[in-house]
Amino acid sequence: MAVPISTSALPQSTDPEQIEVELLLEAIYRRYHYDFRGYARASLRRRLWRRAQQERVRTLSGLQERVLHDPMVMERLLRDLSINVTEMFRDPAFFRAVRERVVPILRTYPYARVWNAGCSTGEETFSLAIALAEEGLLDRVRMYATDMNEDVLGVARSGSFPMERMRRYTENYQRAGGTGDFSRYYTVQGDRAIFSRSLVEGAVFAQHNLAQDSSFNEFQLVMCRNVLIYFGRPLQERVHDLFLESLARFGVLALGHKESVVASHEDRYEVLDAAEKLYRRKR
Amino acid sequence: MSGYDVVVIGASWGGLHALERILGALGDDFPTPIVVAQHRDPDADDELLTGLLNRHTALCVADAEDKSPLEPGNVLIAPPGYHVLLDDGAAELSVDEPVQFARPSIDVLFESAADAYGGRAVGVLLTGANEDGAHGLCVIAERGGYTIVQDPATCVRQEMPKAALAVMEPDAVVRLDDIPAHLGRLCR
Numbered sequence: 008m009a010v011p012i013s014t015s016a017l018p019q020s021t022d023p024e025q026i027e028v029e030l031l032l033e034a035i036y037r038r039y040h041y042d043f044r045g046y047a048r049a050s051l052r053r054r055l056w057r058r059a060q061q062e063r064v065r066t067l068s069g070l071q072e073r074v075l076h077d078p079m080v081m082e083r084l085l086r087d088l089s090i091n092v093t094e095m096f097r098d099p100a101f102f103r104a105v106r107e108r109v110v111p112i113l114r115t116y117p118y119a120r121v122w123n124a125g126c127s128t129g130e131e132t133f134s135l136a137i138a139l140a141e142e143g144l145l146d147r148v149r150m151y152a153t154d155m156n157e158d159v160l161g162v163a164r165s166g167s168f169p170m171e172r173m174r175r176y177t178e179n180y181q182r183a184g185g186t187g188d189f190s191r192y193y194t195v196q197g198d199r200a201i202f203s204r205s206l207v208e209g210a211v212f213a214q215h216n217l218a219q220d221s222s223f224n225e226f227q228l229v230m231c232r233n234v235l236i237y238f239g240r241p242l243q244e245r246v247h248d249l250f251l252e253s254l255a256r257f258g259v260l261a262l263g264h265k266e267s268v269v270a271s272h273e274d275r276y277e278v279l280d281a282a283e284k285l286y287r288r289k290r
Numbered sequence: 291m292s293g294y295d296v297v298v299i300g301a302s303w304g305g306l307h308a309l310e311r312i313l314g315a316l317g318d319d320f321p322t323p324i325v326v327a328q329h330r331d332p333d334a335d336d337e338l339l340t341g342l343l344n345r346h347t348a349l350c351v352a353d354a355e356d357k358s359p360l361e362p363g364n365v366l367i368a369p370p371g372y373h374v375l376l377d378d379g380a381a382e383l384s385v386d387e388p389v390q391f392a393r394p395s396i397d398v399l400f401e402s403a404a405d406a407y408g409g410r411a412v413g414v415l416l417t418g419a420n421e422d423g424a425h426g427l428c429v430i431a432e433r434g435g436y437t438i439v440q441d442p443a444t445c446v447r448q449e450m451p452k453a454a455l456a457v458m459e460p461d462a463v464v465r466l467d468d469i470p471a472h473l474g475r476l477c478r
Contacts, residue, residue, distance in 0.1 A: 024405075047357075047377065047382045048377045048378070048382075049375035049376060049377035049382045049402045049405065049406065050373075050375055050382055050384040050386065052405065053375070053384075053386070053398070053401075053402070054386070091385060092385050092386055092387050093385065097371075233383075233385045235356065236356045236372075236382070236383045236384065236385070237384065240357065263356075264336070264369070265353070265354070265355045265356050265369055265372060265383050266355075266356045267355065267356065
């Protein structure tokens with residue numbers, strides 16, 4: 008269900024570019040039903056301009072014309088707006104904290120559900136799967152990895168990442184408390200590292216848009232890192248409502264290093280790890 | 291009433307020393323919020339740079355968090371591995387690709403300051419050994435903001451200020467030790 012995030016509370020600007028941004032987002036919403044109106048404006052503007060330049064148009068009004076009349080342009084723009092750049096075991100200390108503080112909680116359940124929201128191309132999904140596998144928990148966990156963009160989900164499902172990044176990922180893995188030889192998780196095919204299917208055998212990769220869709224299950228862990236930084240405050244409130252609804256009692260919410268639970272929800276969580284942004288739902 | 295609403299500072303190689311000198315000489319009554327993009331190791335300890343700077347200044351220095359408000363007396367630093375952009379009186383973070391190998395990128399910060407603040411932004415480009423910030427400083431100047439380049443003679447590395455001076459004429463080229471007083475006059 009689409010729940011539009013109103014921008015009407017904002018003062019009406021007379022700045023032509025701001026008017027163009029608002030009209031473009033409105034056009035995208037009405038034509039394609041993707042709602043970017045609640046996104047944080049500075050990064051969004053940067054991404055819109057990057058697409059405008061690549062489409063060789065000189066204004067955002069020009070981009071609007073292209074987007075409205077050519078679904079292929081919308082597809083490319085959707086990719087620009089939905090890919091969140093990440094890496095495997097980004098912030099190794101976070102994954103160490105997951106092993107030390109979250110894994111013991113997950114162990115108390117015979118079977119646990121984990122939601123990686125805004126999984127983009129899947130680097131974090133696979134990182135978490137590896138950490139859970141090494142803790143002997145993977146066959147007791149069902150992972151749901153969701154993103155708004157079907158194309159990036161395809162990449163995530165394939166578990167295929169550029170070989171050139173493996174040196175960096177191996178370092179991250181070791182600093183994250185990895186206990187094995189990282190290279191045993193993938194096979195090399197040309198310039199790609201193809202990660203083992205067994206890591207995501209039980210995983211569900213599905214389309215879900217945090218800005219518009221509802222809760223779809225109950226989870227013991229919700230991991231959503233460096234996605235909400237791209238959302239404005241009102242949309243963040245909406246997504247935090249969604250997370251609270253989706254968390255089991257005493258379930259864990261994992262955010263990015265520089266993200267926090269919105270103020271209106273602070274009393275619903277206890278802080279499990281302040282530095283690594285792990286929160287545990289009360290009752 | 292200050293003529294400017296934000297001071298954005300970009301620094302790279304040699305930046306820690308320069309930032310210590312500048313922030314250390316500004317009083318806690320400096321009326322304009324400051325946001326800094328200092329190139330740093332993406333794996334660095336978050337607290338290291340802010341801890342060092344806080345020892346030298348009366349201002350309150352902190353890593354920018356998601357939507358940190360810009361407030362007088364406060365200095366926000368771009369965290370390792372994130373771009374910082376400005377909008378609507380608050381900092382926005384992004385993990386988009388590095389720009390010219392840098393994340394945080396000085397250009398990203400400066401361009402967004404120009405977008406959000408137009409003629410009410412001051413851009414300061416300090417010491418460094420690359421070309422980040424030159425384009426961003428041009429954009430600040432184009433939108434009517436005030437631009438300062440650290441006098442290369444007072445830089446640990448001159449490449450970054452010289453790259454800016456090669457493509458633009460800033461409002462002022464200022465020796466490191468004179469930058470605080472210069473900012474004080476602008477933002478009084």
